Each structure stands twice: as structure tokens, then as C-alpha cells.
Amino acid sequence: MSMVHFKLETDTDGIALVIWDSPGRSMNVIDLKVMEELSAIVEKVAGDAAIKGAVITSGKDTFCAGADLTMIEMLSREFTDVMREQGEEMGVHRLYDESRRLSQLYRRLETSGKPWVAAINGLTLGGGFELCLACHHRVAADNPKARVGLPEIKIGLFPGAGGTQRIARMMMPGDALQFLLKGDQVRLPQAKTMKIVDAVVPAGELIAAAKKWIKDGGKPVNPWDIDGFRLPGGLVYSKAGMMTFPPANAIYRRETYDNYPAARAIMQVVYEGLQLPIDLALRVESRWFARILRTPEAAAMIRSLFVSMQELNKGARRPPGIPPAKFKKIGIIGAGFMGASIGYVTALAGIEVVLIDRDQEAADKGKQHSHKLMTEQVNRGRATSADREALMSRITATADYGALADCDLVIEAVFEDRRVKAETIKKAQDVIGDKAIFASNTSTLPITSLAGEFKEPARFIGIHFFSPVERMMLVEIILGKETGDVALATAMDFVRTIRKTPIVVNDSRGFFANRCVLNYIQEGHLMFMEGVPAPMIENVARMAGMPVGPLSLNDEVALDLGWKILKATEADLGPQAINAEQKWLLEELVEKRGRLGRKNGKGFYDYPQGSPKRLWPGLSELQTKTLDPDTIDIQELKHRLLIVQSLEAARCVEEGVITDVREADVGSILGFGFAPFTGGTLSYIDMMGTKRFVDLCKKLEKKYGPRFQPPKLLVDMAQKGDTFYGRFAPAPAQAA
Numbered sequence: 054m055s056m057v058h059f060k061l062e063t064d065t066d067g068i069a070l071v072i073w074d075s076p077g078r079s080m081n082v083i084d085l086k087v088m089e090e091l092s093a094i095v096e097k098v099a100g101d102a103a104i105k106g107a108v109i110t111s112g113k114d115t116f117c118a119g120a121d122l123t124m125i126e127m128l129s130r131e132f133t134d135v136m137r138e139q140g141e142e143m144g145v146h147r148l149y150d151e152s153r154r155l156s157q158l159y160r161r162l163e164t165s166g167k168p169w170v171a172a173i174n175g176l177t178l179g180g181g182f183e184l185c186l187a188c189h190h191r192v193a194a195d196n197p198k199a200r201v202g203l204p205e206i207k208i209g210l211f212p213g214a215g216g217t218q219r220i221a222r223m224m225m226p227g228d229a230l231q232f233l234l235k236g237d238q239v240r241l242p243q244a245k246t247m248k249i250v251d252a253v254v255p256a257g258e259l260i261a262a263a264k265k266w267i268k269d270g271g272k273p274v275n276p277w278d279i280d281g282f283r284l285p286g287g288l289v290y291s292k293a294g295m296m297t298f299p300p301a302n303a304i305y306r307r308e309t310y311d312n313y314p315a316a317r318a319i320m321q322v323v324y325e326g327l328q329l330p331i332d333l334a335l336r337v338e339s340r341w342f343a344r345i346l347r348t349p350e351a352a353a354m355i356r357s358l359f360v361s362m363q364e365l366n367k368g369a370r371r372p373p374g375i376p377p378a379k380f381k382k383i384g385i386i387g388a389g390f391m392g393a394s395i396g397y398v399t400a401l402a403g404i405e406v407v408l409i410d411r412d413q414e415a416a417d418k419g420k421q422h423s424h425k426l427m428t429e430q431v432n433r434g435r436a437t438s439a440d441r442e443a444l445m446s447r448i449t450a451t452a453d454y455g456a457l458a459d460c461d462l463v464i465e466a467v468f469e470d471r472r473v474k475a476e477t478i479k480k481a482q483d484v485i486g487d488k489a490i491f492a493s494n495t496s497t498l499p500i501t502s503l504a505g506e507f508k509e510p511a512r513f514i515g516i517h518f519f520s521p522v523e524r525m526m527l528v529e530i531i532l533g534k535e536t537g538d539v540a541l542a543t544a545m546d547f548v549r550t551i552r553k554t555p556i557v558v559n560d561s562r563g564f565f566a567n568r569c570v571l572n573y574i575q576e577g578h579l580m581f582m583e584g585v586p587a588p589m590i591e592n593v594a595r596m597a598g599m600p601v602g603p604l605s606l607n608d609e610v611a612l613d614l615g616w617k618i619l620k621a622t623e624a625d626l627g628p629q630a631i632n633a634e635q636k637w638l639l640e641e642l643v644e645k646r647g648r649l650g651r652k653n654g655k656g657f658y659d660y661p662q663g664s665p666k667r668l669w670p671g672l673s674e675l676q677t678k679t680l681d682p683d684t685i686d687i688q689e690l691k692h693r694l695l696i697v698q699s700l701e702a703a704r705c706v707e708e709g710v711i712t713d714v715r716e717a718d719v720g721s722i723l724g725f726g727f728a729p730f731t732g733g734t735l736s737y738i739d740m741m742g743t744k745r746f747v748d749l750c751k752k753l754e755k756k757y758g759p760r761f762q763p764p765k766l767l768v769d770m771a772q773k774g775d776t777f778y779g780r781f782a783p784a785p786a787q788a789a
């Protein structure tokens with residue numbers, strides 16, 4: 054068989070070196086052809102008496118990124134076809150048979166009678182790491198960037214090629230469950246402590262060390278295939294087992310609220326698998342894997358969190374034909390809360406930064422923020438002090454606008470005040486070059502109107518970051534009416550250079566993410582005013598899949614900010630544009646009681662020093678009505694909290710604020726943590742079915758008012774049986 058992905062070289066000691074280097078790919082991934090070739094190699098090694106054993110490594114910087122998810126998507130599609138043509142039973146059989154091929158291949162390697170060693174030269178994840186686990190020994194090259202892990206859970210799947218069974222036989226079951234359920238990628242020292250990597254050696258000695266293990270008589274058998282093998286944590290039905298599994302179930306429920314079928318499957322396969330011999334256990338894993346592949350949650354998560362995210366990161370929405378922007382120097386005006394952090398992430402990407410504030414002291418203070426963040430990294434062992442010094446040397450803090458002269462892009466993050474912004478824009482435009490792009494990080498002011506202050510509105514754009522900038526992966530790029538393609542391409546290239554995900558949004562009050570999230574917070578306020586107990590609001594929100602309840606979230610972003618936005622909306626659009634009950638509540642909290650949120654230690658919660666936050670007991674004074682908790686429909690509360698956000702996303706599509714469904718979905722998960730198992734705000738509607746969603750909205754509209762009124766677009770879609778991904782199928786990605 055001619056090999057495309059692998060090279061096989063056998064040395065004079067009879068040890069085969071298998072080098073995996075898929076052509077035309079930056080990383081190795083597992084697809085059908087890779088499986089076919091690897092299978093032929095395993096048979097060759099097994100059947101050739103001259104070969105004593107094999108070492109597998111990669112010809113790239115990394116070992117393997119995991120399975121090709123388009124292959125997984127194809128499997129699901131095939132299942133649907135077979136099911137339609139030959140019935141569900143045949144479909145399920147076919148899916149099971151096909152989806153376990155990788156598991157069978159690894160099992161064949163493991164039991165082939167020849168020793169296999171994984172020589173891990175860099176990052177190895179998912180199916181790639183499952184291959185390493187099936188090998189009889191794992192040696193890794195000492196490389197601070199290397200990570201190993203099984204992150205499948207993050208896209209609604211779980212390791213289905215033996216990973217759950219081998220991991221659970223290598224460590225205590227509680228640790229195994231954590232590793233599988235968190236999907237963390239661990240560094241080599243930790244992997245060695247966890248005994249999922251046997252040795253870490255200098256990079257230059259990797260292959261020699263791997264071969265030596267075979268030469269020294271390494272056995273072609275894994276511990277679980279040896280008679281008398283004992284599970285690290287003892288039997289499932291034992292005192293120790295009972296100390297693990299029942300509490301693990303409780304933790305699972307607390308962490309997931311049973312929203313993630315793949316997480317539940319991990320609990321199940323580890324529990325069942327550990328009671329069986331390995332071959333049967335692998336079958337159980339495969340059955341569950343095939344079942345999970347059929348869930349709408351897996352399909353939605355793969356689509357949004359992998360396929361769409363990758364497409365957006367590769368510049369799917371970048372205007373074609375514009376050469377990639379190169380950034381030597383970026384100017385940031387306003388070295389406050391946001392500006393200082395934008396400076397940090399820019400410098401972290403290796404770009405020079407000019408950080409400007411009103412005076413030298415304020416600019417220096419902003420620069421110091423980077424020092425603080427880098428010191429945290431140094432203390433955690435994630436960076437060296439030399440890295441910190443290098444980063445600091447890239448940032449020039451100054452009050453002199455003249456320093457902006459040779460910047461490729463300037464981002465303003467001064468006070469949210471139109472007058473201050475206008476003055477800043479005027480001062481900057483006199484010094485920046487003719488080609489430089491000017492961006493505003495405003496969160497509320499229309500980009501089109503700010504662009505009017507700039508000499509050439511085509512070069513003016515919004516680059517809207519979320520706080521904390523260091524952690525939030527989403528950036529909204531806001532187009533003013535006259536923003537040109539070069540400005541858009543430049544902004545996108547910048548966001549991709551600092552390794553964040555851009556979405557393109559047309560100018561609108563609140564842009565996209567904040568529009569949705571403000572509705573979520575408002576719904577929490579209105580539930581409170583109806584008499585729903587505050588703890589119930591918070592818990593139900595997490596049950597619905599949100600990372601934090603609406604009242605907590607309001608505390609985090611500051612109650613006075615919400616109050617300011619509400620007053621501004623009322624002033625601009627009139628009293629019918631705001632909710633009177635919400636106004637009353639915020640006025641009571643902010644104006645009359647000085648409760649501003651976490652920032653002053655007083656909001657919906659109290660923040661006592663040294664102990665966890667707790668709901669403020671005084672809330673009862675503000676709740677003029679109380680409902681008997683036993684009479685409250687929990688499912689309806691959950692629906693309300695998600696539906697208000699999805700409705701706003703649908704309105705954004707209708708109004709043309711969002712023009713690509715992928716951006717609404719990815720943006721809602723990255724921007725405000727919208728229940729990830731749904732695949733995002735629009736996927737949630739598709740998953741429920743547009744008709745059912747619209748019916749539910751109408752029911753809620755009758756009970757709670759016009760905020761639940763479905764927009765015309767949705768009503769039309771419901772009538773026609775359309776979905777967002779059917780009606781607005783994203784354009785194929787344009788490589789940039």
C-alpha cells in the first residue's frame with residue numbers, strides 16, 4: 054500500500070520508526086485514510102518477524118490534534134441517510150460499526166504482540182492521545198508548549214477510541230472522571246505525575262529513548278491485559294468504589310445540571326466499563342459513543358464550537374482580495390480599565406504598543422497593569438521574567454499623541470463620553486498616517502456618528518472588546534455606514550493576531566452581545582419583581598445552562614452601568630422603550646441604597662471579606678410580591694431566560710445587525726456564555742424547532758407582555774418550517 058500520511062523506517066535493531074506527517078496540513082488529524090494506513094502499518098509490524106517493535110512519532114511540531122471532525126459530521130449524516138432508507142435499527146448498527154473502527158484499530162495495535170511506544174514530540178489531543186494510551190509506553194520530548202489531553206467533552210463528545218477505559222484503568226476513578234469531564238490539556242510534568250506519560254526526555258533524545266525501551270525488553274502488553282490486573286481504585290462494588298461513584302454523580306449533577314449527554318455518557322461508561330474486562334468495556338464505550346453522536350447537542354456543539362469557530366478564526370468574514378495586514382505598532386488611547394488590557398494582549402502577541410493617556414502618570418499606570426498580569430504568569434510558571442521584560446519593552450507609555458505617527462492601527466478607549474471621544478479623534482487624526490485605521494472601543498455610542506468626527510470615515514471602525522480582555526475570547530467588529538473593506542480586513546487581522554475570535558456586527562444600539570445579555574439581566578429583574586425568590590432565579594439560570602445567574606451577572610458588570618444605560622435609553626427613545634418595574638428596582642438599589650454591584654461590595658449580593666458572596670438579605674424589602682416556590686413552573690423560568698436572549702438574536706438577524714448565523718451562535722457562547730450545549734442563541738431555536746419556539750413565545754407574550762413577541766422573520770420561518778441554518782446557510786469559507 055502506498056503511504057501518504059506515514060513513513061516507516063526500520064533500523065538495524067529491527068525497530069520500526071513510524072513518522073506521521075500528513076501532507077498539506079499544519080497538524081496531523083485522524084481521518085479514514087490515516088486509519089487505513091495506520092492499520093496496514095500495525096499489520097506489517099505484527100506480521101513481519103524481522104520487526105521487533107515500533108515507535109510512532111510525528112514529523113510536525115505537534116503530534117496530533119485529534120480526529121477530523123468533518124469525518125464525525127459525515128458519520129452522523131450517513132446515519133441519517135441509512136435510517137431514512139433502511140430504518141432506524143440499520144442506521145444505528147451502521148453508526149456503531151463505523152464509529153468504533155478507530156477503537157478497534159487501537160485495540161489491534163495494543164494486542165498485536167509487538168511493543169509500541171509513543172514518542173510524543175508536542176501537543177497531542179483527543180484521538181491522537183488515545184493512540185498514545187493504547188501504546189505500551191509513552192515518552193515525551195521536554196517541550197514547555199506540549200500538552201496532552203482528551204478535550205472531546207468541550208464539543209459535546211467524549212473519547213470513543215478507548216480513552217475512557219484506559220484512563221480509568223490508569224488512575225483513581227475520581228481522577229479519571231475529572232480528567233475526562235473537564236477535558237483539560239495538561240503539561241508534561243503534570244502528565245508524568247498522573248502517570249499518563251511515562252518519561253520526559255530532552256527533545257534530541259526522544260527517539261533513542263523510545264527505542265531503548267523496546268531494546269531493553271519492554272513488553273507488548275498493557276497492565277489491564279495481564280491476569281490478576283487490579284484497578285487502581287479497587288472494584289466498583291467495594292467500599293472505595295461506593296465512596297467514589299455516588300458522590301461523583303452528585304458532583305456531575307451540580308456541574309452540568311444534566312444538560313450535556315456526553316458528560317452523562319462518561320459517567321456511565323466509566324462506571325459500567327470498570328466492571329467488565331477491557332474488550333467488553335470497549336464495546337460499551339462504543340455503544341455510548343454511537344449514541345452520543347446522534348444527539349442534537351453534539352451536532353450543535355461541533356458545529357458552533359469547532360467548525361464555525363474555526364471558520365471565523367480563519368477569516369470567513371474577511372473581505373476578499375485585500376492583502377493581510379502586518380502590525381508593527383498599535384496605538385491605544387486611554388490607558389484605563391480597558392485600554393491597559395488591550396495594550397497587554399497586543400504586546401503579548403509580539404506587537405509594539407503606544408499607550409496614551411492624559412498625563413504620563415496615568416499612562417504609566419496603564420502600562421503597570423501589564424507588569425502585574427505578566428508577574429502572575431511568571432508566578433504560575435507560565436512565563437519567565439525575561440518574557441515579562443521583553444513584553445514591557447514593547448509598550449511605550451506616554452501622553453504625547455505624536456507617538457502615534459507610525460502606528461498601523463489606533464484604538465481609542467477613553468471615557469464613554471461623546472465630547473471626549475470627539476476631541477481624542479481630532480487630536481489623533483492630525484498625527485496618524487494616511488493609511489492608518491482608527492478604531493473605537495465604545496460600548497454604546499453609534500460608530501457611524503463617531504466616524505463623522507474622523508477625516509475619512511472609511512478608515513473608521515468599531516473594535517469592541519469584552520471585559521476582562523485577557524480572558525474573553527470574543528471581539529465584535531462594528532461597521533459604521535461608511536466603514537471600508539480595508540478597515541474591516543485590518544480590524545479582523547488584528548483580532549486574529551491577538552488570537553481572539555472576531556464577529557462582524559452592523560451598527561446598532563448595544564451592538565449584538567450586549568443587546569442579548571441585557572435582556573437576560575432584565576428577565577432576572579422582572580422575575581424578582583414578580584415574586585420569584587432570588588435564589589431560585591439564580592439556580593434556574595444555571596439549570597438552563599448559563600454560567601452565572603442574571604443577578605450575579607448584573608453585580609459583575611455593575612448595577613450603576615445598567616442604571617445609566619436604562620436612563621440613556623429612556624432619554625433617547627422615550628418611556629415606552631424601557632420597563633418601569635426594572636427602572637424602579639434599579640433606582641431603589643443604585644440611587645437610594647448605593648448598591649453598585651461587586652465593585653463596591655454591595656449589589657444583589659453582599660461580598661463579605663474572606664468568605665463567599667451571599668444574596669443580600671435586604672432584597673426582601675424590595676420584593677413587594679412573593680410567590681410560593683412550589684407553585685412556580687421551573688421549566689417556564691428556564692425557557693424565559695434563554696428565549697429572551699434568542700429572540701433578541703433573531704431580531705438582530707431580522708434587522709441585519711448580524712448577517713451570518715455562525716457569528717450569532719459563536720458570539721453568544723464566547724461573549725456571554727449562552728448555554729453552550731445548545732450551540733448558541735440561533736441553534737437553540739433550530740434545535741427546538743422554529744414552530745415550537747414561536748408557539749412558546751406567543752404563550753409567554755400573552756402572560757408576560759410584548760417582550761416575548763416573535764419578530765415577523767420568525768413567524769414566517771415557523772410557517773414555512775425553516776431553520777436558521779437552512780434559510781441562512783453560511784457562505785463557504787474564504788481563505789485569507
Ligand code: NAD
Nearest residue numbers: 387388389390391392410411466467468469494495496520
Ligand atoms: P476608564 O475610565 O477605566 O478608562 C478611560 C481612560 O481614558 C482613563 O484612563 C482616562 O484617563 C483616559 N482618558 C480620558 N480622556 C482622555 C484623553 N483625552 N486622552 C487620553 N486619555 C484619556 O474606562 P474603561 O472602562 O476603560 O472604558 C473605556 C472605553 O471602553 C469606553 O468607551 C467604554 O464604553 C468601553 N468599554 C468598556 C467596557 C468595560 O467593561 N468597562 C467594555 C467594553 C467597552
